Amino acid sequence: MYTFSNRLNWMKIILAVSLALFITGCTAEKPVSTMNQKVVITSISPLADLIRNVGGDSIQVISLVPTGSDPHTYEPTPDAVRQVSMGKLFFANGVGQEAYLEKLIANSQNKDLRTVILSDGLEILGNEGHKDNHDEEAEHHEDEAHIEGNGHDHSQGNPHLWLDVKNAQHYVESIRDALIEAYPQDQELFKANAENYLQELEALDQWIAKEIQTIPPENRNLIVYHDAWRYYTERYGLTVLRPVVRGDESEPSAKDYAQLIELIKEYKIKAIFGEVGFNTKLILQLAQETGIKMVDDLYNDTLGVTPETDSYIEIMKHNTKAIVSALE
Structure with a gap:
């Protein structure tokens, strides 16, 4: 006859088996x-x-x-x-x-x-490590571009070594x-x-150097949206006159903006360069006011999602082609 006592005993057995299985399962998950x-x-x-x-x-x-x-x-x-x-x-x-x-x-x-x-172990370019041939006032503003930003800190130097x-x-x-x-x-x-x-990277480095050499020497000055390109330009023989925005990504003052226009005219700049992920409003405005080309799709901090931009080698090729095309 099935009694309450029998039911209780069966429940104890089921509980014991369940507990054993649980412990075994936990042990089995250790390889994760x-x-x-x-x-x-x-x-x-x-x-x-x-x-x-x-x-x-x-x-x-x-x-x-x-x-x-x-x-x-x-x-x-x-x-x-x-x-x-x-x-x-x-x-x-x-x-x-x-x-x-x-x-x-x-x-x-x-x-x-x-x-x-x-x-670690590489030369870090910073405020004093990169002087260009523009006037002292522009150099002052270029140096200001290294003040601390929101996401990474240019006060330690320029981080875009890659x-x-x-x-x-x-x-x-x-x-x-x-x-x-x-x-x-x-x-x-x-x-x-x-x-x-x-x-592969050695071949890429040589290819970039060869491509940049096709740009006439007088056209190798750049205005860029933000200060990411020091290592690229130092390596491959270009000059960034100054970035449009400072390290904290604040927009230029009226005086800064006027100086940018003067630099573009003085050095006969052919193009202004922006980057994926950044607002293009300012560089579009500068391009329209000065009549120069605008390139707004360079990559530095991120890859893209197309086969032409979804790897480090591909973004470096993309950037170089865009720069050469705009400055030739």
């Missing part, structure tokens, strides 16, 4: 953490592409700033904190590019995360070495990938 050990984090999509070319399919690369977004205004989300908590390596550009990094890592409570600063392909090669070597240290079992893969990619 092993999978997550190959998660590496970085800030912006151009750096993520460099990492992927070294790590290949053996690692998962997470870029915190969405493709096409402005890293100057990026604020880490709760999801970013979760992603960082899973990572083993954080590849940071440094030089103030990731002003949020210290707080983000603290919030992630990931004590095992190692931070690799990719710009726009010089030689610097990007240094980044790749640092990425290779860090991945080998973190995952020695895959070191041969990382070495082979890095070697192949370094050769």
Whole structure:
């Protein structure tokens, strides 16, 4: 006869079995953490592409700033904190590019995360490191472009080192070495990938230099929207007279604006250059008032989404073609 006591005993048995299965299930999920050990984090999509070319399919690369977004205004989300908590390596550009990094890592409570600063060991161009042949007043305003911005801090110097392909090669070597240290079992893969990619970057560097040389010397002066192009122009023989906006992205005063127009006339500037993710209103206005060309689709802090712009090599080719076409 089935009694209440029998029912109670069966319930105890079912509960015990369920508890055992739960404990076994928790134990079975432990390998997930092993999978997550190959998660590496970085800030912006151009750096993520460099990492992927070294790590290949053996690692998962997470870029915190969405493709096409402005890293100057990026604020880490709760999801970013979760992603960082899973990572083993954080590849940071440094030089103030990731002003949020210290707080983000603290919030992630990931004590095992190692931070690799990719710009370490390279020359940082800053206020005193880049003087052009324009007048003293314009130099003063150019230097003002390095005051602290919203998303990264130009007071430490200019952070856009990767726009010089030689610097990007240094980044790749640092990425290779860090991945080998973190995952020695895959070191041969990382070495082979890095070697192949370094050769591709060497060919890119030579191609850019050759293309820029087709621009007549008198046309190699640029006005740019914001101060991102120092390393590119230093490497490849161009001159940025000054950026339109300062480091905090504030619009130029009436006096600054008048000086920009004078510079354009004095140096017979052929084009003004803006970037993806930034407002084109000011450069469009300047182009219309002075009769020069406007290029508004250069890439520096982000990749694009088309086959012509979805990798580091492709954005560097795109930028160079756009500059040469506008200045020839």
